[in-house]
Amino acid sequence: MRTKKIAATVAVAAVATLGFAAPASAISASTADLYVLHAVPDTTVDVWVNGEVLLPDFAPGTLTDPLDLPAGDYEVVITLPNDPITSPVIGPATLPLAAGNSYTAVAHLDASGAPTATLFTNDLSTIPAGQGKLTVRHTAAAPAVDILANGAAAFSNLTNPNEVKADLPVGTISAAVAATGTTDPVIGPADVTIQEGVNTIVYAWGSLEDDNLALAVQTISGLHSTPDGVNSGQAGLVADPNPALVGSIAAAIALVLLAAVGLGVRAARSAR
């Protein structure tokens, strides 16, 4: 009885530790952000972290808010709903979370269609003003693909479970996914908005064979930079007086006056 009660209390403490959700900017010197994405089609699951169900009845195509977690190793197991942790569908897998980083743990299919999990590190680097970042991750049961932007191949030969990324000017691109070397879309085209200072992460997920390929999207904002300054005048029409300039103008006027006086004196003399 006593053992059971302590076990239950440990569970409460563990959930309390893990269950503290916070905004993306909450990463501190000792914590990491973890998002969890479910990208295995058709199968609702339970996600266990360190022996406790963190995400019960987690549905395909669902993304969590970021969890602000103390840095360290976390053990993840994915089971069918209400199944014991001893009957995993995926895992156990160890997620090494380093302080100051942002991660997305994705439950997905590998290229041949078997369930797996991948821990991606999200790029939090500052983006130049006027641009956004596009990250594309291949988490689908499909061979290598090209990512088409506005009809042309923007990224080539992306394979599961890898990513490609680039900073792009803000705007909307028509994005599609096609088998490498082709331009006939297997996903899309779909409009993807590149937002300023935002890392837009697009996942290709599902299964080519089962005809359920789809896109999932995650955005991480707050990565913007600012203009370097504001240069908002060109003519000096409303400038304050410049003391140095006033001094030199005064000196110039004095010189002119002196010269004039000198000339005047000379003129007066020569007139005599």
Add this chain to the structure above:
Amino acid sequence: MAKVTMVVVTIAAALLLAACTATASAPEATPEPTPSAPREGAVDAHSAELVPVVPIAEPTLIEIPSAGISMVVRAVGVQADGLMELPEETAVAGWYRFGPAPGSESGTTVLASHVDSLEYGIGPFAALRNLVAGSEITVTDSSGTLHRYGVTSVSSVQKQQLPVADLFDRVGPRRLVLITCGGQFDYSTLSYSDNIVVIAEPLP
């Protein structure tokens, strides 16, 4: 290593909790979790489906009655050299379109305009330096909404010292910042020494 630490911490917390429960007496009365109860997650989650990004209403008009200012507002970005882009016309104010708009939930809406130009002469923003605390500013956006602000400060800042991270803030309270030029003029670089910065906060 960190995992071990965490386990130790949680066990310590558990023992602490157990101790507390014990001193509170009647530990046996703690109810067992009901297996049939609906299960709730400790974490919020949402659909990761691709949804269109809804653009925010852009500011279109700024009026400052006490300074006789009524100016059209145009969306601008950044120049290749990293400085904020500005409308050439001194009678038009530029809105930094990558930052917040008046209708945004947070952050600073930045409007800036040339104080003067050889082609367009002296602009309305030349009057900003004469604003006083409490002066009212209204900004109308493309949805027709009128946003009212009261001036809280007017300052002259050396351009190199302009606190851009603060003025172009996106997460703090809603604010309006107006920027133009002032101070002395350098005829060799054709630029002013200072920025005139007006900070205004939303009025109820």
